[in-house]
Amino acid sequence: MGEMNDSPEAVSSATPSAEVRRVVVANQLGLHARPAGKLAQAAQNFKASISIVCEEQEVDAKSILDILTLAAAQGSALDLKASGEDARLALDSLEALFRAKFGEER
Numbered sequence: 857m858g859e860m861n862d863s864p865e866a867v868s869s870a871t872p873s874a875e876v877r878r879v880v881v882a883n884q885l886g887l888h889a890r891p892a893g894k895l896a897q898a899a900q901n902f903k904a905s906i907s908i909v910c911e912e913q914e915v916d917a918k919s920i921l922d923i924l925t926l927a928a929a930q931g932s933a934l935d936l937k938a939s940g941e942d943a944r945l946a947l948d949s950l951e952a953l954f955r956a957k958f959g960e961e962r
Contacts, residue, residue, distance in 0.1 A: 871919040874939040877947045878956040880931065887928040889920075891958035896920040898949055904940030906950070917950070 881887050899906045899917040906917035910932060915922035917936065928934060938946045942949070 872894050874937045875943045875947055877936045877951050878937060879934050879951055881928050882930065882936065882954065883957040883960045884930055885960075886930050886932065887923060887926060889924065891953070891960070892920050893925040893952060895923055895950060896956050899946065902938075902940075902941060902946035902949070904938040904943040904946045905938065906938045906943075906946055909935040909937060 883891060894916050895908075896918055908917050908923060908926065909933060910926045910928050913926060914937075926932075926934070936947050936950050938944075941948065960962075
């Protein structure tokens, strides 16, 4: 019985906790169609499960329509949540989009 408790399989089957990153929408027009599309497209490049939380609402970051339902205006604080093998890389990539204002000047 002692072998079961020390089994590496028992440890590896545990679900990893989600990584969370706080970002702020900086572009003047908020998270409108163009940045929402860039965000969803970037999220789709990763295997991780990625969501965006705005106040009480949590949506799939890989869906442009879900992102648009957030109606996140300039100054909105959002939490990016990711879990899976490339979660940290995914959050680094998405956070960079927010920091660069999705390539928009304002």
